Each structure stands twice: as structure tokens, then as C-alpha cells.
Amino acid sequence: MKKKALGAIAVAAAATLALSACSGGSSQASSTGDAKGEISYWLWDSNQLPAYQQCADDFHKANPNITVKVTQTGWDDYWTNITNGFVAGNGPDVFTDHLSKYGDFIKNGQLLSLDDAVKNDNVDLNQYNKGLADLWVGKDGKRYGLPKDWDTVGLFYNKDMISKAGITADQMGSLAWNPQDGGTFEKTIAHLTVDKNGKRGDEAGFDKNNVAVYGLGLAGSGSGNGQTEWSWLTGTTGWTHTDKNPWGTHYNYDDKKFQDTIAWFNGLINKGYMPKLETTVGASMPDTFGAGKAAINANGDWEIGQYLGYKGINVGIAPTPTGPDGKRASMYNGLADSINAGTKNPAAATKWVEYLASPACQDVVASKAVVFPAISEATDKAAAAFKAKGVDVTPFTQQVKDNTTFLFPITENAAKVDGIMKPAMDSVFSGKSPASSLTDANNQVNALFQ
Template identity: 30%
Template sequence: MRVLLRLFAVLVLLGGCSVTPEKDTGTVTFRLWDEQVARAYEESFAAFTKQNPGITVTVEVVPWADYWTKLATDIGSGTAPDVLWTNTSNFGLYADNGALLPIEDPQRAGWTPSVVDLYTRGGKLWGVPQLWDTIALYYNKDLVAKAGVDPADLTWNPAGTGDTFLPAARALTTGNVYGFNASLDNQGVLWDFVGSNGGAWQDGDAFVFADRPKTVEAVRYLVDLIGEEHVAPPAADTTTNGDKTLQLFTQGRLALFQSGPYHLRAIHEGASFPWGIAPMLAGPAGRVSVVHGVAAAASAATRNRDATGQVLRWLGSAEGVRPIAEGGYAFPGVTAAEPAFTAYWKKQGVDLRPFLDAARGTTFPAPVGPRAGAGTTAAGSVLEQVFLGQLGVEEGLRRAQSAANDAIEE
């Protein structure tokens, strides 16, 4: 009876596929791009194999810089891993092309709803949520105390009315210290400013940011923090080094650093001063955080669907993702495992409530669509010129939008 129940669970998980059940044996390959989180998966799969002795899971780490190029090549040649990490910008292409297996699982009620929504396309779910992040405001306690700034109560406004953030950023910018990490950081800064001003980045799969006045207004405010107000590091530094603002913060040269929980470890290990986490900046539309998540997807070319289904079901369980949470790596995609992550950081003296509050509030989706990644890359090369002051905001956004939409049509 237990074998029959297990087999039924696998068929439900891979319900979109017509398959002939195989024995619960074999090797399943699992690919991701993060070496640190790979350690958590090694621990997770060791526990999995104890419960499923006929299945071995091999973890492959492919660096982010090569990840999507290699995946495209492997999918084209039929050598893709059985299970793979994917993000919102890239899964749509493979889902639409039939390279992924749709997922139906009774456990999904226990998965983070926002991540489930991100990976739902065409009425089907294409990945098992693994981790998620939102945005909050890291702050240097010494610097904000010296300037008399309350980081938990900062509002920006392009019209100037009720803007408490800009005066605070000015007060915090002294000597070789900058007030805020205004930069072309899509997830941590740019899209959050757009959302907090009531703007939009996409309509369906199409990019529409240049056509939305609230988006243009938000980008202009952000760019002016760099070029006009000088309360943020020069764009020449931050566009060539994506880690520059993180480095400045851990060096004590940046007072306010708006970003996600993915930088918790770097700040905890690198900062020699007391720091805390406050709610992200509020705009005219309130606090609107980008929500993003990573999911585990199944390759349609897997030669062992039964074992792959068992692995996916494990990854959709609290037990499967608990090492990610207990190791302090990320908020897990299974809500039952979430307390383990907050408990880890509580032991380090870090309160994660601002991230949790952001997730429960109004959120702004990361770009989606079959070629959202290509569109975002194309737009980024033009937006760099905007942040550098080489192109005006309105003209630059028009050019960036055109480049993005051309890229998704190729």
C-alpha cells in the first residue's frame, strides 16, 4: 500500500505529463548557481537518500555568469539536469518551449504564495518554490545616531511634500560617507522606487516603463540623488562594480543600504560597527517591495521521471528546505520552515521583521516572460547611460524600453 501511495504522489506532482512509472531508483542531477546554498542542499539530499535509498542526487554548481548560457546549450543538446534552479526572468522561455514539466502537488498550499504566483504561467505552475526575498533598509547605527536620523520613518516624494528622506540623506552625507545606495540596482533600489511611486515596469510580457509618468518620475528622483544631490556614490563606481555599495556599507562609508536578505551574511561577517534593519523607504504609494523567488524546475528531458518527482516532492517539503533555513542562507519557499531562518538570525542579534512585513505588504513583481532576462539586459545597457548622466531620463527610458522590447521579440 505504501508503494502505491508513493507512486500516486509522484504522478500528482508531475500531473501534466503522461509517463510510464519507473522503479524508485536512479541518479537525479540538481543544478544551481550558489555555492553556499549548495552546502545546504548536500545536507538535504543526504537526508533524502536515507529515506529513499535507491535514489542518489548529484548537486552541480554552475556560476551565475555562465548559468543561463550553459543551460540553453544543455537543453538544446538534451543534456539538461533533471532538476534545476530557475528565476522569474528565464523560466518562461523554457516553459513555453516545452522544456519544463508542469507541477501539480497537494503540498503547494504550504508554499510561499507570492513565489507560486511568480512561477505560474498559462494557468500552470512551473517550479517548486525554494527561497524568496524582499527588500528592507540596512543602516549603520552609529551614523544615523550621530545625524539624528530615524531610519524607520523615511519617506521620499518627487513633489517634495512630506519628503523626510532627502533631508536625512543630506545629513548623513559627510566627508567620505554617503547617505544612501542610489544606483542601478534593479531589485534592491530601482524597481522598488518605481513601485513605491505607483509606477509600472511591465504590462504582461511587454516593457512599458517609459510610457508610465510615475515610473519616469521615480527614476528621475533616483538619478538626481546621484548627479544633483550627491548623497549617493558616483554611478561610474557602482555601474562597473555591482558590489560597490555593499562594500561601502560594510566599510562604514554608507549610512543607509536598501537591499535584500541575500546580503545578510556579507554584512554580518564584514561590518565592524553596529547595524540594524528598518523598513524600506516609503514613497507616495507607500512601501512597495520587489518580491522575488527561486524555484526548482524539472526538465522535460529527464530520463527518470519517477525519481525526479520524488526529489521535487522532497524539495517542496519543510524537511527538504530546512537546511536552507537553519543555515541562515535564505527565507525558504515552504512556509513551515520559515521560523528556522528567523531563529538563526535572531541568535545573531538580527531582527528580520522588516523583510517579513515587506512580503506581507504591497509588492512589485520582478520581470517575467519568456525573454524577460534578455529584455532586462538590453534595457540595462541603456539605463547605465541614464544613471551616468550621459542620457536624459525621458530619452534614456524610451531607448531602454525600445531595446528591451526588441530583445524579447528576437
């Protein structure tokens, strides 16, 4: 008991020190100075851990004075740990950062800006795929991250199911969609849906209340961004989440184009082509796909390994359907590595971030064929590595080549927007409220920015 109390005093004292240490505005990162010692690096994706561990080992070989300790935690714990680490002063020196989070971090002065480091160490920002480096420039015009990878959305489908339904891979690759009748995309989904008696969704006598295989899987309502759920549809209508991106200050959930798309998408549930929202709480969408309960899943390229890992399921990949304008659309999200403003070793941290953003590390990541690195050449290498594994990833890379991507909406108050939009979208998807109710949610969201 006494021991515990003494420990508590130590903790309290450390916390006071840490709190006093983290005052001050945005400071600059620089690799000059004494770069040695141990630094910590955090990431959330366990699939990528081996690649980054190898980067850390290589980095240590090149810089024997610096040791990088890599720690991986799951997505939900990750952000809680990061926030707690910022407050307690024991967060990671360098961490994988997400666009939905970094706006709030900048606002609170939690990140070191990297402009001086980029200038002094001649980091070539043009080596990255177009647009990725720009994502990490804050509202204040300063750079807070160097790009590490990117992702787009595509359609994973069960090859056996489509061939049984008489649909070819070419047809899967040229689906067209519109918000009125759903186009060939809806026809395909309907045809791939099978009820308990073996009747297809487009046949007479289809029992929508007893569906064995859904044409399209559902992960959730998508909250405010719908990255893998519906943003690849709304993106083709000319609708954008915010007035401008990044750092928009007005959301557009009251737009008719958006609400029409959501209404159509939601209609798939009523028609029995997509599972009810309440059934998606629990097992993940890929797992239900792996269990043969859905024919098509729209998902991000970071799940390729997951989908290909299911035994006995032949997986094909197709690009998302074209929209009313005849073009495809995919959200384009990029991760980056950022430096914690509270780091005690900014010089070593800067060196490590630069190494992570260099061809040396990104080629290693590419060779593991788990994600697409940010550097253009490394992206090609990753595509080749996927090909060697027997996976054609063109549906994902094509969106970038054809310039049909749009950026992940970056704004301040991201967590609060999510707090409003998640229940509002859930309510629409569960059939409790019409799509027009999103106008009210939009007003609440926009009130956050006033």
C-alpha cells in the same frame, strides 16, 4: 592528436543523439515509475549549498535507491551552463530556476510541467506564502516549478554612522519618500553623507566632488527591473513594470511616474549623496559598504549574511521607505526548482523536487538562516533562526505580512529586454541622457512583443 579527433567524433555523435532526443512539446513529470539511480541538482548560491547538501543527504537516507549530486556554480556561469546543458543534453535533472529565465525555457519546451505530480502526490500548494506558487504557472496554464524560497528588499545601514549623525533606529524605520523633494528619506541620506572635510550633505560648504561617505550606496542602474536599485521606490507610486503580471506584453518605461522617480533617484548622484555610476564597476556594493564608504544600502534579504560578515561594521536593518501613498513597496521574488525536460530519470527527479518543496527540506534550509523558505511555517522558523543569530529580519517579513509586495515582472524576451534597458538606464544614470529618453527605449522593448 588522433585521440582528440576520435573524441570529437564521439562528441559529435552524442550531440546528434541529444538533439534528436529533445524534440517534442511540454511533457508531464510524474513520480510513478522506476525511481532510482543518480540525479543531478544545480544551484548558484554558495551560501545555500550546505543546506541543500544536507537535504540531499536526508533524501538519500529516506530513498536509498536515489542519490542526488549537488553542484554549485556562480550566477553568470550558472545560466550559461544551463543553456549549454539543454543543448548538449547533459544538463542537470533538477535545477534552481529564476523568474527572469523560465519564460524563455517554457517557450522552448525545456521544462517538465508538474501538474500531474502535484495532483497525484497531493502537494499542498496552500502551504506556501501567498502568491509564490502562482508565480510558477506558465502562460499555458501549466505549472513548471515548486516554490523553494522568497525574497524582499530592505535597507541595511551602518549603526555607528547613524548614531553619530543623531538618527535613531526608529527614525530609520519610519522614513517617508516622494518623487518631488525626496521627503525625510532624502533628508536622512543627505545628513548621512559626509565629505572629505567632515561636512555633511545638508550643511553649507558641502563638497559634492570629494565625498568620503555616501548616504546611499549604488550597485548599478538596475537595468529593466531595478529589483534592489529603485523598484522599491517606483512600486510606491502605483507604477508597474508591465500591463499585467505575470506574462505581460507591454512595458511601461514611458510612464511619467516611473521617469520622475528615476530622475529623482539619479538626482542623488548629482547632489553627491550617491556614488557615480562609473565608480560602481568593480567592487560590489556590499563590499564598499563594508569598507565604510556608504551609510545605507538597499539590498535583498539574500545578502543578510554578507552584510553581517564585515568585521567592525555594526549593521542595522530597516524597511524601505513609505511612498506617496503612505505604504511601502518591495519586489517579491521567489525561486523554485524545475525539472529539465531532457532528464533521463523523471521519476527520481520528480521525487526530489517534491522533497525540496516539502517541510522536511525547507525546515533544514530555515535552520541555516540564510534565506526565507517558501513554506509559511518554515519562514517563521527561519526568522527565529536569524533572531538566534541576533538579527531582526522583520523589515523583510513585514512587507509580506502587510501585503506591500509586488511580483517580479515575468515576461517573455527577458534577455532581450535586458539587452535594451541596461544601456538605456546606464545612459540615464551616467548623466548622458535625460529620464525622458527611456520612452524611446520603451518603444524598442515593446516592439519585441509585436
